[in-house]
Amino acid sequence: MQKIPIGTWVQEGINLIIDLTESQFRTFSDKLNDLIGNILDLLEIIHPYLLISILVIISYIFKRNLKTAILIAIGTFLIQNLGYWRESLETVTLVIFATTISAIVGIPIGILCAHRPYVYALVRPLLDLMQTIPTFVYLIPTLMLFGLGMAPGLFSTIIFAMPATIRLTYLGLSKVPHSLMEVADSFGASRWTRLWTVEIPFAKSSILTGVSQCVMLSLSMVVIAALVGAEGLGKPVVQALNTVNIVKGFESGLAIVIIAILLDRVLSISEKNQVNSYEK
Template structure:
């Protein structure tokens, strides 16, 4: 058909651009890769430095301190004891370090972007299609250029995780700020609050439940990338899942998958309880 004979070379242009970046920015990308890999190594070594028994107690006490529920505290202790018993403690700590770092990056970048978008509608108009693209494009598509630029290892998996998960805190921060009642804003202005004081004393406290939900979503999305990150050389619970898939090892696949599920449920329940407590206090 005549319409498809002359194909638009979009993929060719993207490939040329990535090749240009690889040739002219290799030192920059190598520095970024070494820095991020070093940070992840520090996170992982810090978690693995603790005795597993002591760390299980710390996690259980932290869960009780946050949400004050004995049942959830026992579930957290049981989950980590089961992971320890199955022999996936090291992989779980590696995954937890990657998820923690990815979530920190998403929150540090995403929350300010959400605030700016809520205060400047034109910025959100520009940002929204970018967020739609980041959430809908299959992760393997942007995993290819990150793999080309940063090489095998945990770094391309981490960057892909951030790209995939950062939309959640941006959108929910934007929604939380936009949902602040006009009456509260008018009252603050009547008392002479500056724009910074309105943000710190009215907008952020009112939007905090939405921001907390964005953080929870970010954690879950980051955990969902564990297996995909393992395909490009990242350590963690995704690696035994990939190995089980390659060797058709049902036992290994089930145990590693169960460890991911337990870690996800534990983090989700702790964060949701924190959100509920704050809503009740308000």
């Protein structure tokens, strides 16, 4: 039996996209690299200890949890002491960019899927593909389109992390009780009013969980993104792997673990507070 040339079709499609829009993608990549670089330069103007103090104060004001504030202080001080402060800022910036874009795009898609089941039936195989295909596979076309830098790593991270936001938004909205929907309809609420006053508040916990998972998945792509030129903590990990440097590998890996723990604690507390405020 003759082989179906699926890979050849994909390559031809990507080559066509590159021929038509290569200059636009490269221009976008350069502007994105400049934007992220400018943000990092502004953050580096602030002394690390001053920035740590600001983060601790902000976390305590919004979370009202002394243990979390102390954990943030200890974790960020350790990262600065290990010498991975700029790399950590680069990693957090990449995660914030990826999470923001994933939430802006993924939450509306999840809402649409919850209201239109046939849309979810069409989107679901694509979400399965985005979550299960090896990350190195879609690093190839993003690298060809954007070149080396933050852009291919950012878009690869978005592809990997966005399905969690879409799925959990869809799950939260699809679990809204019909009784609440009927009450809203009985008061003459429009579709948009019902969405903002009933559905989204009820599904807020699930949506926030999707955003939290998106953050964790984005952070897990740090090392992979470093292979295509993205800065951050993944870069010293790759360098340690290439040179078999145990010290650098363990310290940079520990910095990634610290950031993951801090983000998880902050987001989990934020989610709990949101749920409690809704129940009251």
